[in-house]
Amino acid sequence: YPGGWAVAGQPIRWHSVHIPGSLQAVNQGNLLFGILHEIGHVFDVGTWTWAWEHSANFKMVYVADTLGGLGDNLSGEALRAMYRKNAGATAGDEPLAWRPINGDDMTHKFLLLVDDIGWEPYRLAYRETLTLPPSLAIHPMREHEVVVALHLHLLGKHAGEDLRERFVRWGFPVIRPDPYDAGLGAEAFVDAVREPTALFGKLRL
DSSP states (O other): OOSSSEEOSSSOEEOGGGHHHHHHHHHTTOOOHHHHHHHHHHTOOGGGOSSHHHHHHHHHHHHHHHHTOOSTTOSHHHHHHHHHHHHGGGOTTSOOOOOSSOOHHHHHHHHHHHHHHOSHHHHHHHHHHTTOOGGGOOOTTTOHHHHHHHHHHHHHHHHTSOOHHHHHHTTOOOOBSSSOOTTSOHHHHHHHHHSTTOBOSOOOO
């Protein structure tokens, strides 16, 4: 027993009692949410991954959209419907109760943004995080607000628009200095956010 139905890693550890029936489902064309989720963790990347379970699920939707579905109930449309349902009272434009952990309500919000700006800004922002210098030394678990601020900064840069107002409306913490500068480099942006004068919490626009 690896500690769960399956546990992320290279290789993924899979509880043996579930393997025969699961492989039969795969052979019938139904890929498994749990295994795809654990594969998503293999691609967790440093400062980009500030909410691990959300990140793994979010990447699964990207794969489903790109491949045109992953079997029964794993199309991009079906996954969006599931996260919207799980978001409950916070679905749509309703604000969520921010907490620096994972939740289907958070995944639902980011999928709403995907439906607006597409996957390309996410792909470019994700790739850019791979080039960030180690000197930034952001710790996702201790500096949640800094990571979220950088996340929105890079998304806005590659989407060509300021995304803060939307995330304020959705209940996410937004950091200033003002005005938002999509041309600011990541190092300079993080330095500005860490200044004592930076305001944490909901930004009033």
